[in-house]
Amino acid sequence: xxxxxxxxxxxxxxxxxxxxxxxxxxxxxxxxxxxxxxxxxxxxxxxxxxxxxxxxxxxxxxxxxxxxxxxxxxxxxxxxxxxxxxxxxxxxxxxxxxxxxxxxxxxxxxxxxxxxxxxxxxxxxxxxxxxxxxxxxxxxxxxxxxxxxxxxxxxxxxxxxxxxxxxxxxxxxxxxxxxxxxxxxxxxxxxxxxxxxxxxxxxxxxxxxxxxxxxxxxxxxxxxxxxxxxxxxxxxxxxxxxxxxxxxxxxxxxxxxxxxxxxxxxxxxxxxxxx
Numbered sequence: 001x002x003x004x005x006x007x008x009x010x011x012x013x014x015x016x017x018x019x020x021x022x023x024x025x026x027x028x029x030x031x032x033x034x035x036x037x038x039x040x041x042x043x044x045x046x047x048x049x050x051x052x053x054x055x056x057x058x059x060x061x062x063x064x065x066x067x068x069x070x071x072x073x074x075x076x077x078x079x080x081x082x083x084x085x086x087x088x089x090x091x092x093x094x095x096x097x098x099x100x101x102x103x104x105x106x107x108x109x110x111x112x113x114x115x116x117x118x119x120x121x122x123x124x125x126x127x128x129x130x131x132x133x134x135x136x137x138x139x140x141x142x143x144x145x146x147x148x149x150x151x152x153x154x155x156x157x158x159x160x161x162x163x164x165x166x167x168x169x170x171x172x173x174x175x176x177x178x179x180x181x182x183x184x185x186x187x188x189x190x191x192x193x194x195x196x197x198x199x200x201x202x203x204x205x206x207x208x209x210x211x212x213x214x215x216x217x218x219x220x221x222x223x224x225x226x227x228x229x230x231x232x233x234x235x236x237x238x239x240x241x242x243x244x245x246x247x248x249x250x251x252x253x254x255x256x257x258x259x260x261x262x263x264x265x266x267x268x269x270x271x272x273x274x275x
Contacts, residue, residue: 006110008086009039010102010161013079015072017047019093020056026093027060034099045079047072076176077169089161090176095121095201097159104197105161115166115189116181119159119197140195155181155191159199163189 012030016023023044030042044057048069058064065082067075080088087106091097101119108117120140157177168183170176181191 006106007036007039008106008109009041009084010035010087010089010106011041011043011079011083011085012089012091012102013043013045013076013083014062014091014093015045015047015075015079016049016053016057016093017069017072018049018051018053020049020051020053022093023053023057024060026091026095027057027062029096030091031061032099033097033102035102039085040102041083041085043079043083045075047075071172073170073172073174073176080164080167080169084164086164087161088164088167089159090157091160091199092158092201095158095199098198098200101159101197101199104194105159108192108194109161109163111190113190114192115163115187116155116184116191117161117197118155118177118181118191118193119199120193120195121156121158122198122200123202155193156199158201159197 014023014026014030019026027042027044033040042062043065044054044062045065045067046054046057047067054064054066065075065079067078076090087109089102089105105117105119108114155177157175160177160180162180162184166184166187166189167180170179184191
């Protein structure tokens with residue numbers, strides 16, 4: 001992979017619905033990025049925000065795209081249609097990017113085969129302390145290994161970018177960070193992970209909120225993967241199919257496999273079998 005510095009034009013898109021509590025800080029963080037201002041466009045695409053999100057975002061220096069209430073994905077799709085940069089980057093309203101995050105992210109596109117790049121999300125408390133558990137560290141390690149092997153299909157929505165030429169409108173039933181990497185892999189492009197491009201966010205607090213978030217994420221992820229089963233069939237894209245099935249589909253069935261194994265073992269013990 002080529003590593004020379006590049007400075008393509010970039011549009012950073014933040015989808016927001018009633019985010020007045022954080023949107024000024026989010027835009028200010030993006031305005032302060034170490035990237036040529038003439039090559040950077042900041043867009044807040046509002047999903048019919050009813051509070052001061054749109055006014056605050058505009059005052060802070062972002063271009064605002066106003067949408068009827070149709071969900072985050074529809075707002076993102078429209079923002080992409082209304083911009084013209086070479087790369088389109090996405091982030092969340094609650095995330096914070098390191099000053100050099102965008103510059104390090106776009107360096108991944110120096111290789112013309114790379115069509116999608118994601119960065120590293122760090123989970124921190126309000127005091128700046130690390131709040132990452134063992135599972136999150138495991139996820140990041142697996143992501144790094146998959147990227148090196150050319151298998152990567154799982155990314156974080158807090159810090160990612162895609163070539164405009166590789167972008168396809170996303171269905172409202174899935175999320176962009178789930179399905180865009182699969183679109184790229186289906187077209188033969190590469191998806192890479194750059195851990196030195198860093199973003200941070202607070203972990204979700206409360207068991208109910210965590211359960212709701214994980215359920216929503218899992219449901220959208222499963223829908224995204226199932227929608228690409230034909231396009232990423234093993235005989236078409238074997239490496240991607242292996243990654244998708246093992247990493248994104250079969251792992252959700254693990255509890256069922258464990259339950260079946262437990263029932264089978266219990267039945268064998270009850271029958272007195274030692275085979």
